[in-house]
Amino acid sequence: MLTAHSLLAWTVMSIGLVLLPGPDTMLVAGHAARRGLRAGMAAIGGIQLGGLFYMALCGFGFLSVLNAVPGLFMAVKVAGAIYLAWLGLQMVRSALKPAPASEAPRMRIGGSPFMQGFVSTVLNPKVAIFFLAALPQFVGTGPDAPWQGMLLIAIVYALGFLWCALLAILATKAGRKVGQSSAMRWFEGAMGVGFFGLAGRLALARNV
Template identity: 40%
Template sequence: MDGQLLAFTGVAAGMVAMPGADFTVVVRNALVSRRAGIACALGITAGLMLHTALAVAGVAAVLTAVPALFRTLQLLGGAYVLYLGARTLRALRRPRPEAPEETSVAARPLRQGFVTNALNPKAPITFLSLLPQFVPAGSPALPRTLLLALIVVVLALLWFPAVALLVDRLGRWLRRPRAARRVEAVTGAALTALGTVLLLEAVT
């Protein structure tokens, strides 16, 4: 692996591991079950695949050229994260179910992970501005950017399931009624705050 690829891998790893809505949604679902956490992690990875594909195709440039479209996606993304936070906080008032339904264990977390990541308009623009910095001058751009995109997807595929597995590993303590409600309250508040920030950024 050449020096540029090593540098890009380090930068991409920091971007993927940075705490945010993706991380919080994975933790929230992993508290339900290992399967839910893994499904959510796979949904986030699928969202990243979409973003990297858009960046490679140059579609992300449209978001930069059309501010109204970018702002619309910001509003949608912020509203969805805010909705997840409000839903988590509202769930604290209800008794915890003995066993989650099959749809909530797999399909719903997968969808939550994908939508949370896919509705982040900053991601494709970040990739669009980042990927060209690691394409050597004179080399074919498409194969190199595809390789860089693959590195991002692999890092996400390693990181988010690892987070889900760690939360599940600590599940015996985290799922105690008092501890679980505290963690859910923190994640709900974090998602609500993140959604609010995203909405404020979109309207200012």
């Protein structure tokens, strides 16, 4: 059963989770810096839709399937790692071959910012495993547990929206200052390498 104390504890834990660098923050910062605030917010929209996806899994009781079926966890994990590695490769290639100065800055890699945010969230089984491991400690196993779990997941993504929106604003301002300079190419290259690292971490992830 949820209490004020448990809600506070979950919120504090959620803040730590949101501030931990991951695909979400990298996608939002990358798109906002390269293409502006609108692209960054589009990526946030995709991430939020991914959050609704996990809320639906929790509400219908399917969240534990990833842990109960090792083959499914492995399939999602491999697909997610490949997708993140592909994004990283395209970012590095774009950094090595910058667009002409006459063209508008863009980072249309692996689909629109919205789709990238959604796919990278859905194909990250570590998110589902976190909810699977943490939620029972706060909501128990009663008949209201799925609804309470949905509420707690909503808190995570609400905090994530606030953090990513702030990040998008800051990244947009930074992107306007550096423009198409070599600093922007270095930034995009670093983002690509970061996605390679995230892909490796995801590939090595284990279910609980």
